[in-house]
Amino acid sequence: GQQLNQSPQSMFIQEGEDVSMNCTSSSIFNTWLWYKQEPGEGPVLLIALYKAGELTSNGRLTAQFGITRKDSFLNISASIPSDVGIYFCAGLPLSGANNLFFGTGTRLTVIP
Amino acid sequence: DGGITQSPKYLFRKEGQNVTLSCEQNLNHDAMYWYRQDPGQGLRLIYYSQIVNDFQKGDIAEGYSVSREKKESFPLTVTSAQKNPTAFYLCASTPGDLGTGELFFGEGSRLTVL
Numbered sequence: 001g002q003q004l005n006q007s008p009q010s011m012f013i014q015e016g017e018d019v020s021m022n023c024t025s026s027s028i029f030n031t032w033l034w035y036k037q038e039p040g041e042g043p044v045l046l047i048a049l050y051k052a053g054e055l056t057s058n059g060r061l062t063a064q065f066g067i068t069r070k071d072s073f074l075n076i077s078a079s080i081p082s083d084v085g086i087y088f089c090a091g092l093p094l095s096g097a098n099n100l101f102f103g104t105g106t107r108l109t110v111i112p
Numbered sequence: 113d114g115g116i117t118q119s120p121k122y123l124f125r126k127e128g129q130n131v132t133l134s135c136e137q138n139l140n141h142d143a144m145y146w147y148r149q150d151p152g153q154g155l156r157l158i159y160y161s162q163i164v165n166d167f168q169k170g171d172i173a174e175g176y177s178v179s180r181e182k183k184e185s186f187p188l189t190v191t192s193a194q195k196n197p198t199a200f201y202l203c204a205s206t207p208g209d210l211g212t213g214e215l216f217f218g219e220g221s222r223l224t225v226l
Contacts, residue, residue: 102156
């Protein structure tokens with residue numbers, strides 16, 4: 001399967017700080033998505049991006065679909081303790097594809 | 113409430129035994145998926161099914177089997193042929209194909225083989 005490189009692998013931050021993480025691929029994707037997984041749960045979709053260059057916000061979360069279509073970024077502003085979890089990027093290669101390719105995840109710890 | 117139910121949440125088995133993980137959804141979704149999650153790795157697709165009585169292999173299907181006899185149910189069997197079965201298994205569904213990219217996940221089943 002295709003490899004998505006996600007960084008950083010883990011982050012320890014103080015409550016109130018901003019967070020940035022990114023995802024890169026050697027292949028082009030038509031859709032980029034960001035999921036969050038809390039301990040012992042399945043991932044939940046946070047943001048979906050469907051167009052190169054698109055910048056989309058969901059509350060304190062902002063994500064961008066890179067112009068090259070090979071990368072995406074997620075920012076979390078003013079972090080709070082409930083932001084703790086693993087954040088996964090995911091890419092959908094083309095319309096009608098039957099598999100999402102996931103990044104390796106960024107584990108976020110927020111220190112109160 | 114609509115959702116995806118996986119059971120059991122935790123399962124311990126001896127090496128060489130087959131294990132079946134249950135996945136049931138009441139979302140009326142056509143497509144269902146099984147993913148495997150290992151520490152520090154992304155989710156990897158094992159099998160998926162877009163309609164009843166049909167399923168396709170994903171990237172890591174070896175040592176696994178599935179069935180899709182009912183729309184609501186997509187059980188996964190981890191066979192003794194799977195060399196490294198200890199992992200967190202996630203079932204997911206979508207209304208149709210992956211057009212929007214949104215997968216709806218269950219809470220997962222953690223399998224430990226002793």
